[in-house]
Amino acid sequence: MSDTADADGLTVGQASARLGVTVRALHHWDEIGLARPSLRTGGGYRLYTAADLERLHRIVVYRELGLGLDRIRAVLDDSTTDVPGALRAQRTQVAERIDRLQQLSAGLDRMIDAHERGLLLTVEQQTAIFGPQWDPDGPAQARKRYGDTTQWQQYAERSASRGPEEWQGIADTVAGFERALGDAMDAGLAPGSPEANQLVERHREVFASYFPLTRQMQVCLGRMYEADPGFAAHYDGIRPGLATWFRRIVDASARAHGIDPDTAAWQ
Template sequence: MPDDVDADGLTVGQVSARLDVTVRALHHWDEIGLARPSLRTAAGYRLYTAGDLERLHRVVVYRELGLGLDRIGAVLDDSTADVPAALRAQRAQVTERIDRLRRLGDGLDRMIDAHERGLLLTAEQQAEVFGPRWDPDWPAQARRRYGDTEQWQQYAERSASRGPEEWRAVADAVTDLDRALADAMDAGVAPGSPEADRLVERHREVFASFFPLTRRMQVCLVRRYEADPAFAAHYDGIRAGLATWFRRIVDAGARAHGIDPDTATWE
């Protein structure tokens, strides 16, 4: 520290400005005995000597390194303290914190990408997971259409934590559900029956891989499956008439829960 401290000492305000430390912190360090001023004016005001300033400088350095005040006091006052060991321990903590922040940064990058892209898979990975009929431009189209909705945000949050294997599990669950729907229709399962209702609930559970699906939202979605040519072609390609049968079992399930399918809205 500079040795130009006046022989009469420096005031708290002067030390605060010199070391860029708040007056409140200086008062606190004085109260706990970490760095006390050696002098007092006749009026009782604190005055710091050059030696006091040197100790304060060390307190500031160690605090910036992340040491707690108790640990700083031990380092400064205990002649037997192993200062290098204390600093190595602090460095290990800092390294761990840096690693944790780096992982957090990586997670934030993935979350940003998921919100902007939807699906964090290459075109080749998408084809491998979802099959050759999958169009890798579909996620971008969905982003343009639904990017400002709560459901897109929920979908992005799920997508950020998924790689190819996790998405493959989702795709397999969808395929298994489609097969179960087709088998149930072939078996003559009636809308409103317990078996049909279980399939309706299974659809909501599987769809939760993308975002939570309320019963009213499910009605709207499945009606779109029937009305939209692309969706209808998918279901009717599995079994002729499957899109309409699927809509009927969802409508029946909604009525059982007091929902009028004809007036259901996306909520």
């Protein structure tokens, strides 16, 4: 079919170009009886009249406002339809959608910040929660070192949803666990004992606030606590020798689960 029309109407292709909708959409509206061309050419091709185009224009406007095709049909054809009421209802839905999108946008901003910063807390909040010995540059250093790992991504995803109260709860839980470690070492618990193994399991549960910790990863972490001067100073500040004792109970628990601590990998 040539894309030409009689003087009295426009072809589907011409109407599509005029209105900025697809030919497929026009065919669909024709099929469901929403907007049918009123004329035919001598060759039997259907043409849209000026009145047809006006109806199509209204359909396009209402569709852009978010109304479904059934609702549009009612607005155009049902004289009992409360058009202002229908539009107000649609406006309410649009406002609710905007609110959801704004919340989504804010959530994405927090997620981006968490991936880039780690902790979404001010320096003052970090000091109040984690204590005066806390290094506010620690998260940035951790991101530089671990930012391309799955564990950093998991940590960031958890961090994005946490505020000061949640972090305070985590800090309190960690402090309670560290006190329990010190008390257990003072009590002379032997590595591999049921009580020591329970502490190892508790450590994995506590640490899961940051990211899931496998037993092999826990072995690597225990050895880092002992070897890294900063971590060793922290644990030995709780009890002299605690960093080494903790590494020993983790190693003993790992062996009980068939893991050789000397070959454990971060996986």
